Amino acid sequence: MYFKSRVVALVLAALVAIVTTAFLSLLPDSTPTVMLVAGLLSFAVTYLLVYVTFEFLVMKEIGEIYNVLNKMRKKDFSFIEEYDNGNSNHPLKRINQEIYKYGINRHREIEDLKKLEAFRREFLADVSHELKTPVFAAQGFVHTLLDGAIDDKKIRKKFLKRAAKSLDNLDSLIQDLLTLSQIETGEIKMHFEHFNIVSIAEEVIDQMESKAEDKNLTVRFDSAYETPIFVHADADRIYRVLTNLVSNAIKYTLEGGVQIGFEVKSEKVLVYVKDTGVGIPPEHLTRIFERFFRVEKSRSKEMGGTGLGLAIVKHILEAHNTKVSVISTVGKGSTFSFKLPIGQSAEEMEEELEEERLELESLGEDNR
């Protein structure tokens, strides 16, 4: 670069000097000394100007561009940290910044793809592992029966029951996987409506009560909700969210109980499920929403957990543009909560429609 800008400066300076001297020679009263001085001066000034412009304003930037391109070719993205976000007026600097930006975007895309690929691989491994467990167990029981255990009446029943339980686990795992994939691919569209969340929660409590009673636990509202609380959401999916949260609360609680509660805050309804259970260690709090993540693998599996319940909860709530939060203390219990937009009762909706109709009518009359 250094050599090239010098050559360009020399050639240009010589040209300017020649033109200046030639021009001066046309004037009647110019002496050779004047012509020489003018020639030398214009040569020196042009040389300096061109050289400085080239070297510091153009070549330096071009050199930088080559530098970045070279690094990108070698897949070295450490320059991203050096990238300054300033907007320059210098066109070459701008080109350089554009290349920087391009490099950064490319780099991010590649990183995302790598993450996705790792995630896919991990997921496939997890799914096969999770499927293998119940199939393997059922297979074992059935084969033992075929190998002769079928003749013993007591063992026959016991083994058949265990095989059936494994197959039930397999069934719920497949159901959960299907639900997850359907939500992800957008196959099941959310069906938003206005409904009373208190009555939905009541249904969940009714459904879960026997499960809780088996463990000597209670499931109830934290206070009496006498008036309905309307929310705008997909009722079936929210029912699913509540069942998953309450069933977890029952599963991971040894004594005490589970409470469902609501808090109405401006335009939003906060729904929470509180338990007095084993709690979740803080280092696992962010991970429990990942597929197949369990704090204690063996305990969860024993109780028929698929490890997908909270992943489904997270997905459903994301489709509602909201998210689930959790507060937990080991040994004391956990509280899962989420917000839903406040809804309208049937009467309120009718009133609103009526108001709109009246407004339209009065507009029509005004126009007449």
Ligand SMILES: Nc1ncnc2c1ncn2[C@@H]1O[C@H](COP(=O)(O)OP(=O)(O)O)[C@@H](O)[C@H]1O
């Ligand atoms: N209420 C809770 N109390 C304590 N731990 C919980 C609670 N809810 C979820 N967890 C933890 O989060 C993990 C993931 O939950 P989930 O996705 O529903 O899977 P599963 O219930 O099948 O184990 C559970 O295995 C458990 O370790």
Ligand SMILES: [Mg+2]
């Ligand atoms: Mg669960």
